[in-house]
Every structure is written in structure tokens, then in C-alpha cells.
Amino acid sequence: MILKKKRGKIALVVTIIILLALIFSIFSFKNSPEFKNSIENKEIASSPPTLDITLNPDNPELNEAVTITAMAADDFKVSEIIIFVDGTETRCTNNPSCVFEATYNSEGTHTYYSVARDDLGNEVRSPETG
Numbered sequence: 001m002i003l004k005k006k007r008g009k010i011a012l013v014v015t016i017i018i019l020l021a022l023i024f025s026i027f028s029f030k031n032s033p034e035f036k037n038s039i040e041n042k043e044i045a046s047s048p049p050t051l052d053i054t055l056n057p058d059n060p061e062l063n064e065a066v067t068i069t070a071m072a073a074d075d076f077k078v079s080e081i082i083i084f085v086d087g088t089e090t091r092c093t094n095n096p097s098c099v100f101e102a103t104y105n106s107e108g109t110h111t112y113y114s115v116a117r118d119d120l121g122n123e124v125r126s127p128e129t130g
Contacts, residue, residue: 048122049074053083053114063105070098070114070126080117086110 053070060066068085072078073096081098083091091100104110117123 046120046122047075048124049078049116049118051081051114051116051124051126053112053126055112060104062107063103065101065103068100068102068112068114070116072096072116072124074116074118074122077119078116079119080115082115083112084114085112 049072051070051072053068056067056069057064068083070081070083072081078096079094081093081095082089083098083100085100085102090102091098098114113125113127115123115125
């Protein structure tokens with residue numbers, strides 16, 4: 001009977017020591033540079049990529065070759081860039097830059113824009129309208 005009581009007390013002491021060690025390791029990790037970096041990276045990754053799109057030449061003539069270039073950057077990783085012309089997806093890539101070349105053979109107004117996404121699903125469109 002006395003032996004069982006000692007074993008019970010020893011088990012309780014060991015359990016308390018393990019819990020204290022676990023609590024200490026959690027607090028140590030929260031104050032570590034690795035934890036702080038993971039929080040900072042999460043905050044950085046919550047913003048969408050930046051995206052620039054250019055048309056060359058600026059005011060193309062009928063049957064003139066046109067180059068549309070989209071360039072994206074992200075603090076995390078750009079996963080996709082899509083170029084749309086007149087509302088239709090024309091070019092898609094998983095690189096941080098995308099180029100589409102075309103010739104307009106019909107008169108009138110044509111629209112173009114690009115969409116970029118990062119690996120976390122954050123998305124941006126440029127230009128925002130058009």
C-alpha cells in the first residue's frame with residue numbers, strides 16, 4: 001500500500017515536471033526569432049502582388065504589331081499572371097513576367113488588363129478598370 005502511494009506521488013511529480021517543461025518550451029518559442037519571422041511573413045503574405053502592365057506602342061495603328069507586357073512582384077511568390085485582351089484570356093504564365101504579342105486587324109477600341117496571383121491566393125488587377 002505504501003509503495004502504491006509513493007508510485008502515485010512520483011507519477012504526479014513527473015507529470016508536473018513534463019507540463020512545466022512544455023509550458024517553458026512554448027513561451028521560449030513565442031519569444032524566438034523563428035516565431036517572430038513566421039508572424040512577419042504571414043503579415044507580408046497577406047498583401048497582393050504588385051503588377052505593372054505596358055502596351056507598346058502606346059497608340060497602335062490598324063495592323064500594327066502590339067506587345068503587351070505584364071510584370072508582377074510579391075514578397076512571397078507570384079504563382080500566376082494572366083493577360084486579357086478585349087475580355088478574353090490570351091496568355092497565362094507562372095513566371096513573374098508575361099508577354100503577349102498581337103496585331104489588331106479591326107478598327108475600334110480594344111481593352112487590355114492583367115491579373116496576378118500569389119501562392120496564397122492574393123490577387124491584383126492592372127489597370128483596375130478597362
